[in-house]
Amino acid sequence: MPDIAIIWDTPILFEKYLSEHGFGVQRVSSSALGTPYLPRFKLVMIPSGFANPQYSSLLPALRRSSSAIARFIEKGGILLVYGPMIDHTYDWLPINLKYHHDFNTLRLVEARKHEAARIILDPQQECDGYLSDDSGEVILTGEGKPVLVALKHGEGYIIATTIHELPAPGFIEWALKTGKPCELRS
Numbered sequence: 001m002p003d004i005a006i007i008w009d010t011p012i013l014f015e016k017y018l019s020e021h022g023f024g025v026q027r028v029s030s031s032a033l034g035t036p037y038l039p040r041f042k043l044v045m046i047p048s049g050f051a052n053p054q055y056s057s058l059l060p061a062l063r064r065s066s067s068a069i070a071r072f073i074e075k076g077g078i079l080l081v082y083g084p085m086i087d088h089t090y091d092w093l094p095i096n097l098k099y100h101h102d103f104n105t106l107r108l109v110e111a112r113k114h115e116a117a118r119i120i121l122d123p124q125q126e127c128d129g130y131l132s133d134d135s136g137e138v139i140l141t142g143e144g145k146p147v148l149v150a151l152k153h154g155e156g157y158i159i160a161t162t163i164h165e166l167p168a169p170g171f172i173e174w175a176l177k178t179g180k181p182c183e184l185r186s
Helices: 013-020 059-064 066-074 115-119 169-178
Strands: 004-007 025-028 043-046 078-081 097-110 124-133 137-142 145-153 156-161
Touching: 004 013, 013 025, 043 169, 059 066, 066 078, 066 145, 066 156, 078 169, 097 145, 115 137, 115 145, 115 156, 115 169, 124 137
Parallel strands: 004 025, 004 043, 043 078, 078 156
Antiparallel strands: 097 124, 097 137, 124 145, 137 145, 145 156
16 A cells, blocks of 8 residues: 555646656545545645636645645644745644745755655755744744745644655655554545
8 A cells, every 4th residue: 555645636747756766656646535444645736826716726626635734644644735836835734834836946945854865866956935933843944034944733744845846756765754554545
């Protein structure tokens, strides 16, 4: 069984990348999100552009499944969510987090030691915006603005980032070692 779910409606580069690195991955469509037919996952990933209607129609499903997502995290799952590619309030997550769209290449600085910082190998990164966070720990910044935050929620973590790059294998290894197999069901 796969340990990683990617929430997206069509094939995406994330799947190929993770498979090539030896990770078990399953794409979960918006229509399947929260249904009783899903296996347990340790890590759920939501790629960049999820709230922008030019790229995705996923946002209504995320809002509809917000309680299932919250339970997944509370029970020990890891949620990695990328930038929505439009200004956005993450009203479907159990945290106070806002995203501001602003695409730049930035030199990232570690604001706090955390294993989630393993998401990058090179500090020079393209970022599609920045986060304003009142409830999590700022882990990485670019030009003083948060681009990676982590929030312990129950037994799991919410990791939100605006880094516009695939996660480094070391981050995936940490997430799979840290996360517990949890249901993503309503």
